[in-house]
Amino acid sequence: MKPDTLDLNTLCHQSPEALAKFFGVKEDNPLLKKLTSLGLPTKKSEAYRYFDAESLLEKEYKTLAYVPKEAEEADKLEIVNGVVTTAPKDLRVYYGVYDEVNKEHYDPLYFLGHLLRPNVIIIEIDGDREIELLHRYTQRDTLIQYRIVIKNQANRHATIYESFDSEGTQGSLVLYGYDITVARDSTLRVIRNQTINDDAYHLIASHYIKAEKQASIILKTFDFGNRSALQLLKVDLGERAHIDAGHLLYLSGKARRGSISQIVHQGEHSSSFQEAKNILEGDARGIFDALIRVEHSAKHTKAQQNSKSILLNAGTYMVAKPQLEIYIDELEASHGATTGQLDEKQLFYLQSRGISRQEAEKMLVIAFANTLIEKVKDVRHQEKVLESFEKAFYAKKDRG
Amino acid sequence: MILDIKDLHVKIGNKEILKGLNLTLEEGKVHAIMGPNGAGKSTLSKAIVGHYDVEVTQGDILYKGKSIIEMEPEERALEGIFLSFQHPVEIPGVNNAYFLRTALNAKRKHEGKEELNAAEFLRAMKEHLEALGMKSDMISRSLNEGFSGGEKKRNEILQMLILEPEVIILDEIDSGLDIDALRAVSEGINRMKDGKRSFLVITHYSRILDYIEPDYIHVLKDGRIVKTAGVELVEILEKDGYDGIEEDAGS
Numbered sequence: 300m301k302p303d304t305l306d307l308n309t310l311c312h313q314s315p316e317a318l319a320k321f322f323g324v325k326e327d328n329p330l331l332k333k334l335t336s337l338g339l340p341t342k343k344s345e346a347y348r349y350f351d352a353e354s355l356l357e358k359e360y361k362t363l364a365y366v367p368k369e370a371e372e373a374d375k376l377e378i379v380n381g382v383v384t385t386a387p388k389d390l391r392v393y394y395g396v397y398d399e400v401n402k403e404h405y406d407p408l409y410f411l412g413h414l415l416r417p418n419v420i421i422i423e424i425d426g427d428r429e430i431e432l433l434h435r436y437t438q439r440d441t442l443i444q445y446r447i448v449i450k451n452q453a454n455r456h457a458t459i460y461e462s463f464d465s466e467g468t469q470g471s472l473v474l475y476g477y478d479i480t481v482a483r484d485s486t487l488r489v490i491r492n493q494t495i496n497d498d499a500y501h502l503i504a505s506h507y508i509k510a511e512k513q514a515s516i517i518l519k520t521f522d523f524g525n526r527s528a529l530q531l532l533k534v535d536l537g538e539r540a541h542i543d544a545g546h547l548l549y550l551s552g553k554a555r556r557g558s559i560s561q562i563v564h565q566g567e568h569s570s571s572f573q574e575a576k577n578i579l580e581g582d583a584r585g586i587f588d589a590l591i592r593v594e595h596s597a598k599h600t601k602a603q604q605n606s607k608s609i610l611l612n613a614g615t616y617m618v619a620k621p622q623l624e625i626y627i628d629e630l631e632a633s634h635g636a637t638t639g640q641l642d643e644k645q646l647f648y649l650q651s652r653g654i655s656r657q658e659a660e661k662m663l664v665i666a667f668a669n670t671l672i673e674k675v676k677d678v679r680h681q682e683k684v685l686e687s688f689e690k691a692f693y694a695k696k697d698r699g
Numbered sequence: 700m701i702l703d704i705k706d707l708h709v710k711i712g713n714k715e716i717l718k719g720l721n722l723t724l725e726e727g728k729v730h731a732i733m734g735p736n737g738a739g740k741s742t743l744s745k746a747i748v749g750h751y752d753v754e755v756t757q758g759d760i761l762y763k764g765k766s767i768i769e770m771e772p773e774e775r776a777l778e779g780i781f782l783s784f785q786h787p788v789e790i791p792g793v794n795n796a797y798f799l800r801t802a803l804n805a806k807r808k809h810e811g812k813e814e815l816n817a818a819e820f821l822r823a824m825k826e827h828l829e830a831l832g833m834k835s836d837m838i839s840r841s842l843n844e845g846f847s848g849g850e851k852k853r854n855e856i857l858q859m860l861i862l863e864p865e866v867i868i869l870d871e872i873d874s875g876l877d878i879d880a881l882r883a884v885s886e887g888i889n890r891m892k893d894g895k896r897s898f899l900v901i902t903h904y905s906r907i908l909d910y911i912e913p914d915y916i917h918v919l920k921d922g923r924i925v926k927t928a929g930v931e932l933v934e935i936l937e938k939d940g941y942d943g944i945e946e947d948a949g950s
Contacts, residue, residue, distance in 0.1 A: 643751060648788045651748055652802035652858060653776035653809065662801070666792030666841075673792075 305442055307411070308357040311339045322414045329402055330410045337407035346405060346559050349586045349618045350529050355472050355501050360442035365416065367394050375431040376422070380438055381445035381475070383420055390430065391423040397448050397478060401507040405561060406531045409505040412446050412474050419478070424451040424487075429458045429677075436465040436473060436500055443500070444474035451485050458488040460680050463495060463502075471500035476531075478507050481514035481540075488517040490675055494687040495524040502528040510540035512566065519545045519674060521684045523691035525552030529586070531559045536597075538566030546575045547671040549691055550583035550615075557586025557618070564597035571601070576671050577608040578664055579615035580695070587617075592624040593632070600627070604634040609641060609667055611660075664692065701726045701763060701897050702747070702866055708757035709739075709746045716742040718922035719758070724866065725915075729898040731908055733933075734919035735941045740901045741785065743919065744870045747899075748782045749775050762866070777809040781864035783855040785871040789843040795854070796838040799824070803861050827860045830890070832883045848875030856887040867891065868899045873907035885910030905933045918944060 310321065315335060319326045339356055340347035365381050370392060373385035386392045397419045404410065413419075424430065436443055451457050481487045495502060510516050514537065520530060534542055546558045562571045575587040587606045608617040619636035641663050649659035668688050675681040702724035709717035716739045724730055734740050745753045747760060749772040759766050767775055790798075796817075804814040815823065828835055831853045843851050852872060859867060869888065873881055888898070888911050900911060908930070916933055918926040918941065925946040926932065935944065 642788075644788050645790050647751060647772060648784070648790070649793075649798070649802075650772040651776055651782055651784075652798075652862065653773050653805040654801055655773050655805070656771070658801070658805075659773075662793055662798070663790070666790060669792035 303362060304359050305362050306357065306359040307442070308339060308353070311335075311411070324414065330400060330414050333402060333404075334407050334410040334414060337405075337410070339407055339411075346531065346588070347529075349584060349588070350555050350557070351527065352503070352529075355503075355527065358470075358472070360472060361438070361440055362442055363438065365418075365445070367418075375433050377433045377435060378420065378445070378447075379435045380441075381416075381443050387430070389425070391425070393421055394418045395421050397421070397446070399480075400478065401509070401533065401535075404505070404507055404533050406505045406533070406559075408474055408503055409476060409507065409531070409533075412444055412476055412505060415474075416445050419446040419448050421448045422450070424449065424455075424457045426452060427456045429460065432459055432461045434461070434463045434473075434475070436463075436468045436471065438471055439467050440470040441468075442472050442474070446475060447477050449477055449479045449487075451480075451482050451487050453482040454484045455482070456486040458490065458677075460490050460492075460677075462492045462683075465495070465499045468500040469498055473500050473502045474505070475502075476505040476507070479509070479516070481508065481510045481516045483511040483537075484513045486515040486517070489519070490680060490684075491518070491520040492684050492687055493520055493522045493528060493530070494691060495526045495528055499526055501526055503531070504529070505531040506533070508532070508534045508542070510534065510536050510542060512537045513539045515541045515543075517543045519671070520558065521547050521672070521687065522556055522558075523549040523688055524556070525550065525554045525581070525583070527555045529555075529557060529559065532561070534560070534562045534571075536562065536564050536566060536569035536571065539568045540566055541570045542572070544571070544573045545671050545674060546587070547668055547688075548575070548577040548579070548585050549668065549688060550577075550579045550585055551581045551691070551695060552583065553581065554583040555586070556583075557588070559586065559588045560590065562589075562591045562602075564591070564593045564600045564602065566597060568599045569597055571603065573604045574671070575606040575619075576667060577606065577617055577619075578611065578667060579608065579617055580611035582614045584615070585617045587636070588620045590622045590624060591632070591634070593627055593630055595626045598627055598629045600630040600632070602630065602632040602634075606636040607667075608636075608638040609664065610638060611640075611664070661692075665689070700724060702899075703761040704747075704758070705761070706758035707743075707746060707755065707760065709742055710754045710756055711742060711752050715756070716922055717746065720919070720923050722917060722924050724897045724899060726897055727894040728914040729892070729900060729911060730915045730917060731900040731902060731913040732917050732919050733902060733905075733936060736903075738919045739922045740919050741870055744782055744868045744899070744901055747775075747866075747868060748772055748780060773805075776862075776864075777806060779865035780868070781859055781862060781866065782868045783852070783859060783870060783872055785874060787843050787851045787855055789841070789846070791841045791844045793842045795840055795842045796821070796824075798842050799838065799858065799861060802858065806862055823861070827857055831857055831860075831887050832879075833857065849877065849880035852876055852880065852884050853887075856884050859891065860887060863891075865895070866897050866899070868901065870901045871903065872900070873902060873904065881907070881910065905937060908933055
């Protein structure tokens, strides 16, 4: 029987015996051992150094019962407060225990999530198809946590369009994440529109992705708003597997948002392309802390990593840490990061055509964002993402 | 006169580039500025349009009798001053059609006219695109991104055609153009000649002047206009170079 309220910080400082009892596992459970060895994030934790996780974790939250119910048939797969409520008729969605949890993940909250909610939501994607996944949250001051396992079929091409919606979620913390296995010779696209409205919940999403031989994963995250949100990603690439990971950040107010990632090349001829575009204003802090590791086994790897940031005013701070860790010689790899203001030459060009300075600045910011938004192939979803971006960007009062 | 530049001194950084330049543009006339490298030709164009690089330390620029040196670049543009850039910048992510329509509607709004919607705008564009030999997909691409030199210059002329400015400054419009592109660009410019618009053609070479017949040739040397004459000056310059010309008295 779980308590009605939970303070994660206090919980995780309990003895191993008490913790094992709380999670209903044996003391030598590998996930519990990983959690206790990593410890909960603090200001000193490498992964969370620039994200104020401590203040989110030490708060006492209400907890939820997560009673599974029969999902109604609908076009969208909808998960409300961690429970599947609707699903397309021909999509296999069920709850189950996942026994392939990645033991090498660097994020303690990945293990905490699996321990708190061992009964994960499993989605099996048959054939070539598109799925719209909507997360909806309606509880305030609540810890909402769940995990999703996604499996696709070999030789198939699937796309997931993920979005978030909320109402009355002040003070809540959402801990969720994917465990994705991309089957060999398949392609999986995950387009995440992670816009969080004003006065809403905070989000920490901890993902693990395994791309099997010749599999391809395209992960695009569009991350807008003025609240705290962090994406933690670990990816293992098999032989000739590929990842294309993009992250567009637009932050305002006192937002702390961004991504921390580890992409591990394990197989020969694997390739990774990672790009982040970050637009910051107000007192926002953006995070792009990305490591690409090329193992001894990953000869002939191609790895490319890039972060570009625009700071719209002096109060912003961007942490951009692209890193390569390479153990072989036979590879092509590059990485880089730039942080600056809007380009004066471009601004002048627009002004010289009668466009006001303010309008020119807006055009350049939207243009900067557009270079990633345009990579969403489906026009309808591309427009949705652009709409979310413009809504967040124009929400600033003097911009109307 | 439409533009009157008086005793203009301009600095870029700590270096004085224009050193008391005087120039008058007559309504409906084509003025060509020629001069050696580093004479200040591009600085002059930047000073007229209000580029952030330049600092006017002395003198004035009068447009239709009013000083413009305190005006923002966009105000000068809305009043009818247009610069075709020697090196137009690329702006990834800004759709060319969206940019052109925004610029046109800013101008129309300034003139108290109704703004054009996307369909009206595209109808208005069609004729210009055809006349300039531009592929229709060029306006759906990002502004100048990946354009060849010729395409960039054609795009500059397209902007000139739709914005219908009154003073047109063409900064090295012929650089990097092959014969076909030069002809298309020149035809576009000549279509704008209506006896009222004035042109300031800045060039290194006389080739462009075979296509756009100038009324006056001005030689800019060491930050000042040192010689003004008719088109016959081109031949003298070609023969004797800039060092061989006799400077006007009092220049």
